Amino acid sequence: MDFKDKRDSDSGGSPSDDEKRIGLERPAVEAGALETRGHGQPPPDPDAGLSEEEKAKIDRRLLWKLDLRLIPWLCLLYLISFLDRTNIGNASLFGLKESLHITGGQYNAALSIFFVSYSLAEPLTNVLLKRLRPSVFIPAIMLAWGLCMTVMGLVHDFQGLMATRFFLGLAEAGLFPGINYYLSCWYRRDEFGIRAAIFFSAAAVSGSFGGLLAAAIQNMDGVGNKRGWAWIFILEGIATVLVGIASFWMVFDFPDEATFLSDVDRQRVLRRLKADQQSSAEHEEFRMSYFWASVKDWKTWLYAVIYMGCDGPLYAFSLFLPTIINGLGYESTTAQLLSVPPYAAAALLTVAIGYIADRTHQRGLCNLGVSVFGVVGFAMLLSAQSPGVQYAGTFLAALGIYPCIANTITWASNNTEGVYKRGVTLGFVIGWGNLNGVVSSNIYRQVDRPLYRIGHGVVFSYLVLFLLGGSGLQYLLLKKENAKRRAGKLDHMMAGKSEKEIEAMGDVRYVTLTHSICMETLKMRY
Numbered sequence: 251m252d253f254k255d256k257r258d259s260d261s262g263g264s265p266s267d268d269e270k271r272i273g274l275e276r277p278a279v280e281a282g283a284l285e286t287r288g289h290g291q292p293p294p295d296p297d298a299g300l301s302e303e304e305k306a307k308i309d310r311r312l313l314w315k316l317d318l319r320l321i322p323w324l325c326l327l328y329l330i331s332f333l334d335r336t337n338i339g340n341a342s343l344f345g346l347k348e349s350l351h352i353t354g355g356q357y358n359a360a361l362s363i364f365f366v367s368y369s370l371a372e373p374l375t376n377v378l379l380k381r382l383r384p385s386v387f388i389p390a391i392m393l394a395w396g397l398c399m400t401v402m403g404l405v406h407d408f409q410g411l412m413a414t415r416f417f418l419g420l421a422e423a424g425l426f427p428g429i430n431y432y433l434s435c436w437y438r439r440d441e442f443g444i445r446a447a448i449f450f451s452a453a454a455v456s457g458s459f460g461g462l463l464a465a466a467i468q469n470m471d472g473v474g475n476k477r478g479w480a481w482i483f484i485l486e487g488i489a490t491v492l493v494g495i496a497s498f499w500m501v502f503d504f505p506d507e508a509t510f511l512s513d514v515d516r517q518r519v520l521r522r523l524k525a526d527q528q529s530s531a532e533h534e535e536f537r538m539s540y541f542w543a544s545v546k547d548w549k550t551w552l553y554a555v556i557y558m559g560c561d562g563p564l565y566a567f568s569l570f571l572p573t574i575i576n577g578l579g580y581e582s583t584t585a586q587l588l589s590v591p592p593y594a595a596a597a598l599l600t601v602a603i604g605y606i607a608d609r610t611h612q613r614g615l616c617n618l619g620v621s622v623f624g625v626v627g628f629a630m631l632l633s634a635q636s637p638g639v640q641y642a643g644t645f646l647a648a649l650g651i652y653p654c655i656a657n658t659i660t661w662a663s664n665n666t667e668g669v670y671k672r673g674v675t676l677g678f679v680i681g682w683g684n685l686n687g688v689v690s691s692n693i694y695r696q697v698d699r700p701l702y703r704i705g706h707g708v709v710f711s712y713l714v715l716f717l718l719g720g721s722g723l724q725y726l727l728l729k730k731e732n733a734k735r736r737a738g739k740l741d742h743m744m745a746g747k748s749e750k751e752i753e754a755m756g757d758v759r760y761v762t763l764t765h766s767i768c769m770e771t772l773k774m775r776y
Contacts, residue, residue: 293517293524312518316436319510321445323500324429327392329452330490331425332568333460334399335364335418337486339569340464341479343576343585349477352408354696360411361569365687368419372681375424376431376673380504384432387424388501392494395421399487403480427680431673434663435504436519438526440608443660447604450656454600454648457568457593465583540670550675552724553662554682556617559716560654561683563624563709566690567651570705571644577700578637588641596648603653604660613661614725617654621718624650628710632703647709654717665728686712 297305338346338361347357379387395418402414429449434442467485468478476484502508505519544550571592576585599620607616627646634640662679666672694705 293520295521296514296517308518309522312515313441315515316519317445319502320433320436321448323497324433325449325452326493327388327425327497327501328429328449329456329459330392330486330493331395331422332453333456333463334395334486334490335422336456336565336568337460337464337482338415339572340460341482343572344464344468344471344479344482345477346479349479350405350407350411352411356408358692358695360408360415361691362688363412364415364419365565365684365691366419367416368423368687369681369685371420371423372427372684373674373677376427376677377670379424379428379431380670380673383503383507384428385498385501385503388428389494389497391421391424392497393491396487396490396492396494399483399490401487403476403483403487423681427673427676430659430663430680431676432504434672434676435523438522439664440611442663443608443613443657444601444604446660446663447600447653447656450652450659451597451600453564453568453655454593454597454652457571458590458597461572461587461589461593465587468583537670540668541674543668543671544666544674544678547666547671547675548727549662549665549724550678552720552727553658553675554679555716556720556724557655557658557662557679557683558686559712559718559720560621560624560651560658561680562686562690562712563628563647563651563717564655564690565684565687566693566705566709567644567647569690570694570702573694574631574644574702575641577702578640579700592644592648595645596652599649600653600656603657607657607660613657613664614721614728616657617661617721618718618725620653620657621650621713621721623647624654624713625710625718626650628706628713631706632710650713654721658721661724 297308300308342357346352347354352360382390398414398418398421402411402418405411405414430446433445433449437445463486464482467482470476470481471478473481502510505511505516505523508516508519511519571589572585575588580588603616603620607613610616623646627643627648627650630643630646631640634643659676659680662675663672666675689708693708694702698704
């Protein structure tokens with residue numbers, strides 16, 4: 251098998267259900283077989299002797315099993331996460347500022363403080379995820395932010411709101427980078443994009459769902475002497491706590507320890523990752539060298555620039571869309587309901603782009619094409635006077651922002667190899683992107699109603715300079731990198747190294763075929 255074509259630019263040992271269906275039962279895998287194999291060597295093939303058609307059938311059923319066990323619950327977790335961090339935008343339309351006696355500047359400060367703690371904690375959260383195990387780390391942080399959300403509905407002043415928003419950001423920091431990293435350790439590179447897109451589409455769904463939910467909950471205004479905005483925080487916080495408790499049973503560990511797989515299926519998962527040249531198939535121990543490898547890699551920082559180009563606009567859009575629509579002359583409840591269609595359209599396009607990028611392996615071109623929608627959308631918001639044209643601009647804005655989030659994360663993950671290096675890189679990329687939420691929280695000012703020229707102008711600049719410009723530059727640089735590798739200009743990097751040392755080189759290593767070394771470096775995905 252020619253592995254270089256895989257990377258382009260851009261519960262016991264009983265027989266598995268798949269084996270029973272095709273009438274084959276194999277001996278149980280010996281205890282420790284997965285741990286005692288040589289470094290860089292795939293585990294034994296449990297399907298040796300089967301035809302290619304039978305192997306493909308088993309592989310499809312294994313992939314379906316992974317999808318059913320992993321994707322739906324993780325989507326629910328991110329839907330709740332995004333709902334909890336952005337519902338303050340819905341609450342502001344139902345008397346939050348008046349009840350707490352806060353100014354527009356103080357409200358923006360409360361939005362900003364979330365992103366400070368969120369961004370500072372993100373680079374290290376994936377290391378904690380690996381060390382503590384997903385089945386412990388993810389439910390624990392959900393319990394923490396669910397309690398923060400509930401308490402937010404009980405605050406009486408600006409100081410209380412600031413404190414709860416700070417700790418909410420700290421608690422939520424591990425979920426988005428953690429789950430993207432987690433999924434990248436389960437799926438091959440050409441399978442990861444569509445699943446990351448489905449996972450992130452939960453953010454767009456939460457925008458639709460959040461508006462409808464807020465419109466319904468605000469009818470509890472006055473119950474228990476609490477305003478409608480307070481009940482939004484309290485009820486959604488309690489729901490998060492309950493889902494967090496269930497997650498102790500619903501979130502699984504990494505492939506080499508996942509309890510829902512038989513030993514035979516676990517071997518198959520690890521072999522799939524190994525065939526895709528992923529170190530996720532190995533059980534790595536953390537070393538600081540992985541951290542510094544990420545810091546010194548130019549791709550890390552350019553991906554961070556690209557991600558800020560879509561993440562800054564994402565938070566500006568999601569936090570202020572109800573306010574923008576309200577500024578066009580619609581009442582609070584109507585503004586909440588009108589915010590639903592743009593999110594629904596964005597969710598559909600996000601999944602479609604994930605599918606297309608997986609099939610074409612051209613994530614850079616997908617970013618470039620989709621970002622044009624966002625540029626045109628915000629140009630319409632900047633220049634148009636008609637509410638109808640501006641509302642149409644919100645559709646294009648959503649279409650140009652949401653798909654690029656998942657696509658950029660997948661692009662960065664595909665071109666970063668090594669379990670811990672990938673985790674640290676995703677932490678840096680996502681952390682830097684989310685730090686721009688501080689900017690997003692302060693550009694839509696009350697004094698700029700109803701046209702919000704400054705806010706729209708800043709988002710427009712982010713899309714043009716960082717998302718569109720950064721994606722174009724990364725695309726060209728990766729093509730140049732691949733040309734160097736094809737010309738053998740990086741051959742000196744493997745001179746004198748053993749297979750184990752070459753494996754540890756991660757995304758700069760050479761392709762290894764069986765026990766011989768192929769003198770060609772891995773091709774980057776552009």
